[in-house]
Amino acid sequence: GEGGFTELLYEFDAIYTFVDNEGDTFYFMTDLDAPMGRVISVDLNAPERENWREVVGETSDSLRAVSMVGDMFIATYVHDAYSRVKVYAMDGGYVRDVKLPGLGNVMGFEGEQGDPETFYMFMSHIDPGAVYRYDVEADETKVFRRPKLQYDSEDYSTEQVFYASKDGTRVPMFVSYRKGLERNGKNPTYLTGYGGFNIPSMPRFSVRNLLWMEMGGVYAQANLRGGGEYGKEWHEAGTKLRKQNVFDDFIAAAEWLIENGYTDTPHLAISGRSNGGLLAGACLVQRPDLYGVVLPIVGVLDMLRFEKFTVGRGWVSDYGSVDDPDEFSALLAYSPYHNLVPGTEYPPTLITTGDHDDRVFPAHSFKFAAAMQAAHAGGAPVLIRIDTKAGHGGGKPSAKLIEEYTDELAFIVENLGVEC
Known part of the structure; x- marks a missing residue:
């Protein structure tokens, strides 16, 4: 555009993964000063490092993915080598854990900020898993698709x-x-x-x-x-x-x-x-x-x-x-x-x-x-x-x-x- 580009990240001192933006506020998942991972925000109007703000702080679990769906952050963690998923408000306040079917691995939770729902896949060592629909506001999970198998x-x-x-x-x-x-x-x-x-x-x-x-x-x-x-x-x-x-x-x-x-x-x-x-x-x-x-x-x-x-x-x-x-x-x-x-x-x-x-x-x-x-x-x-x-x-x-x-x-x- 006419305003040109705004440089946000220019040092290779940590991992930065773009999550989403809300207007001029950009959100990144990073391990900067947080070996287990956290979410920070960068304002385009004040992009200097001293103005960066922590939104979701580091926990004892390893943060692996973050998305913004239904005006919430959905964060996927690794806890003792299996998945845990937590929901945070836009100000970083903890809302809830997503109840998963068991000890396994999840993938998904993609979507847009205003979407009322998102989808994820869960699998384990003994279950090929299913695709689940998750209602972000109501905190309800339902099976969307499950394969038909000849074993129990x-x-x-x-x-x-x-x-x-x-x-x-x-x-x-x-x-x-x-x-x-x-x-x-x-x-x-x-x-x-x-x-x-x-x-x-x-x-x-x-x-x-x-x-x-x-x-x-x-x-x-x-x-x-x-x-x-x-x-x-x-x-x-x-x-x-x-x-x-x-x-x-x-x-x-x-x-x-x-x-x-x-x-x-x-x-x-x-x-x-x-x-x-x-x-x-x-x-x-x-x-x-x-x-x-x-x-x-x-x-x-x-x-x-x-x-x-x-x-x-x-x-x-x-x-x-x-x-x-x-x-x-x-x-x-x-x-x-x-x-x-x-x-x-x-x-x-x-x-x-x-x-x-x-x-x-x-x-x-x-x-x-x-x-x-x-x-x-x-x-x-x-x-x-x-x-x-x-x-x-x-x-x-x-x-x-x-x-x-x-x-x-x-x-x-x-x-x-x-x-x-």
Whole structure:
């Protein structure tokens, strides 16, 4: 317009996410001076930083999304790795919590300021979820759409447990299974995690995991440091020189499942994808005695050269760089490719990649598979599955996903001795 532009944000000192505006007042979600997140307002007529105003203050939960609907702020938080949703008035005053169906993950709550309603989706580890309609003024939630399924989610259960990591840090984990499970210490168990890039591992429904539980398996998801479950400090505690914390958290999760009678080493499979593939690979080389099967899926496995491949340079913020002497030492200490020990008896391992993966270059998996096969002294299979005409995983057609999941589950079932 004739008035030109007004500069609001010009420093890269924090995360700023635009929420909405009301006339000349603009609202942003930020972690500026608030590691767990808050909402601030900036007036176009006085945009200087000293005039910024806090609207919704920081809480003990990690703020992940904010929208303005029905002249209210709807804020989605992560609380102990599951969603909580709170409603605030335009002046920032707390109004209410939105009652959700259970421990799960929500997405949505979009709309316009004057809209009387909004929609959101809720899912959990055992329920694919539904789309819900939420009346903002009346505080009423109704099911809008629910898929028709040939199974009953009431036959399954998810519990959240907390365990101590190596340094005493309290770490949450979801454990899901078919009701009636006996803790006999020998249940086939699939443990997974991620622990990176400020991404929280939220409850998520998967047909593959449902099939695993139908076969009598336990599905466990550990919420590791490095993720976004507890805000900025939790994330940074699993990065760069402190990346080993993530692996310690995961190893402690495996030990907890064994100590508490869910499973034992011969019946425990671990897996992770992408950064989680690094997790699986690092835990494999650090504790090969602890697992019955390992699946590093499209993993980052050569930590001394990751930043030389495709988009790897963008991961320096989490992993560090070989150009920094201290970070080089930390990377070398846990790099899966560089810590394989010749003459070691490794557990059955299926390494997977896609030949056109431009996110995590397939050379990571190629090199790790070759080095592991050369170092391996036992008779257990160490294999690599290379998907052709496939990338990192996003956008795969259903046929390819079915083939991938079938191969992975078949490898686990065969090597854990699961009776189908």
